[in-house]
Amino acid sequence: MEKEEAILEVAGISKRFGGILALNRISLCLEKGCIVSMIGPNGAGKTTFVNAVTGIRPPDRGEINFQGEAISGLPAHCIASKGISRTFQLEELFGSLTVLENAMVGCHTRSHCGIFRCGFRLGAFRSEEKRMSEEAMEVLSILGLNQKACDSISTLSLGERKLVGVARALCMRPKLLLLDEPVGGLAAHEIRKFVTLIEGLAKDGLSIFIIEHNMGFVMSISEKVIVLNQGAKIAEGPPAEVKRNKVVIKAYIGEEVP
Amino acid sequence: MSIQERYRRPLAFAKLIAAVIILPILLPDKYVVTMMFFVAIYGVLSISLGLLVGYAGLFSLAQPTWFGLGAYIAGVLAARGIVPGSLGIVIAAVFVALVSYLLGLGVLRLKGHYLACATICVLIIGEIAFIQLSDITGGHSGLLDVPRLSLLGFAFKTDIHYYFLAWALCIACLCFFSNILCSRVGRAVKSSRDSDLASSAMGINIAKYRIQVFVLTSVASSLAGSILCFYLRFASPSIFSFSLLVQLILMIVVGGGGTLGGYLLGSFLIVWLGELLSVGLGKFLPVMTGEVQSIFFGLLIILFVIFLPDGLSRLPGKWFFLVKKVVGYLSITGKGLRLGQNGKGRSDS
């Protein structure tokens, strides 16, 4: 499927941490409705890249445009409310909230009651809470978590925790979803379910960007793969091409393969 | 959500309101009513501190300052006859809202113990200001001649009037903050404490909610302070001091358990404990001021932190009422032993 329109355009971003150049003039383009993956050895800068795009650690240099709008330098919550949501490598779930409440946090940007309306229970408060609760339940159902909605997240398995992170991100109804190592540590059947989920989401028009180490997963699901090594982009293209790319192989294995 | 869960909170509030109304009927003793007045007033403070520290993760220790500002501003304006009491309370609350907003913009940028230290500095600066501005505040001798409060034509004369006023404020605050915690704002606040990274990533403007909670809790403390001042018809810098902070910390450590009701329970226990200490040990010890009481409070804090870090509020609900009844009974037998120390004076009526 050819999609011309770019949803995210990154131009020459760099990020330095002390003496280390974590991102070295990275430029790339994500098309709407596509599934793009980023791979690279440990320490390549993949999570740093996501952190730069989402505004958690803004880049020192370079520009980031989301749907034509410049977003680099904006605070993280502003960027998120424009339609970019993400999951975290270490899930970063909210321990004091139940599974449903974790998901409902995702609905925050699509609701408006301020502190006074909440405190006094005025106006649209009740209807808004009901709507958010129903939407969150719907997302949890799609992910198979509705039985666990009122459970504390400390009772969940790793796979379930990752899914709660995804549910939370999906409740934002984002235009672009950034997944940071979503299948790390999952069993094969869980990964298969995840693949179905991602493909379904992409069909609905969601643009998805995945950081992963699991090559089988990456190669099977991505339309485009970007490879990072030591902060620089070393390859970009369809999975089959990248797999054969000598530079990529060298980066991973450390030597040329004849 | 099941029926049981949906009505859990309103039921708890109903029980509390019923207890508050029934108490003065069951135990019409002035002593008990006065003590429970203080429970309500300090309850507002401990709920505020608990909300800040326990839920929002903001170690803002300047509650006594807002408490004092509420008392002094309303008190001074009324004592000088500039405005009637009710307006004075509102002016004090608005002033405190403004000051805490401006302060919060700066101070809430600090993390963890830096925030704690900065707010302790605010506490100390506040105490110094109350003493130094003695032309206005009366300095060490305190603010005198505060007239009776009259709200909307109703004159608050007896202890019972103030008791209901204080509990109205306390229950209103409890309700308001509890509503917030069970809403999207509450989820935003709790989530920002669990993981501010993920919270921002979900579009939550953490700084905004932090400052809102900061300002609202300081306004609540200010209102409590104003009511206290009109009750005592007096204010003094020693009421709003570091010892009060130690007392508040003990309340949230003892009550604890991460629920707002727990913090109110903490207030109940510690107000009565303080009185018990004054009565019980006042005969043996030459001086029983707030600072001497702090010896016991300090030891209790240490014991609780080490042995009972989750506080007492995990006790089932019926214990709460049982304890209330027992204390009430004890007070009847202890009638006449009450003291007028630690700012717990009596209004003349």
Added chain:
Amino acid sequence: MTTFSLFTQYMISGITAGSIYAMVGICWSIVFLLSQVLNFMTGEFVMLGGMMTWVFVEAGLRLPVAAGLAVCCSVVLAIILDQLVIRPVKYPSEIIYMVVTIAAASVVKGVFLLSFGSQTHTIEQFIPSMPFHIAGASVTPQVLCIIGALALIGGGLFLFVSRTFFGKALKASASNANGARLIGVNIHMFMLFGFGLAGAIGAIAGVVITPVTFTGYSVGLMTGIKGLVAAMVGGWSILGTVIAGLIIGQLEGLSAGFISPGWKDAFTLSVMVVFLIGRTMSFPALKPVRKER
């Protein structure tokens, strides 16, 4: 007195106070770096130093003996604090430690109030001689003792940390506790040592300042808080703390003279809070020492 000599007088009282805050700040820094504890008892160590010296002097002991004993009492209290209060805490965090040491400080303060009342006391100067004059300002010899104490303590610590093996191991465990554990360093002993050292330094500060200002049950809080602010502004390093402490002392001396003695503490603390806030706004004047975990 001319304005210049007035100014010098304030500067000197500023250096005096500043040296104390520097020493107190060092106590905070040592304990924080080694144990991640915000020890609110630090102020009470200072109070103990002064008060216990007075108690022992009243009991008939000679001044040096009394002072030495007072410092020992403080060290013992510090050790008790570490073993009975800090160590058993179940969910350690900076805030919990802060709460617990505030509580302990209240206990100590209250006990002293009960035992010795609320009056202030003083002890005689270390070097009994008349004040001399510098640039028109009058300086008591005690001031020299105070500055000397700071110099000895600061210099001694510096040499200790950079020249001796134990000192280097201490510095290492301060910057990376896990790493130090891995190479066989006994962290708990170091933490205990840190507490004891803080107790000693705090008490020494309390002893040397008492002939100049007075001592009483309530001196702990203000002195302690200013020392804490010095340590925070100084980024928890020894040199930074000393500089920050001296600055705080100067601010206090000058504001006491030119603004008002009653407001000096409020002014000084306000400036420090403003500085702490300003530091979060992307141009740190003094880089804080980051502790690795």
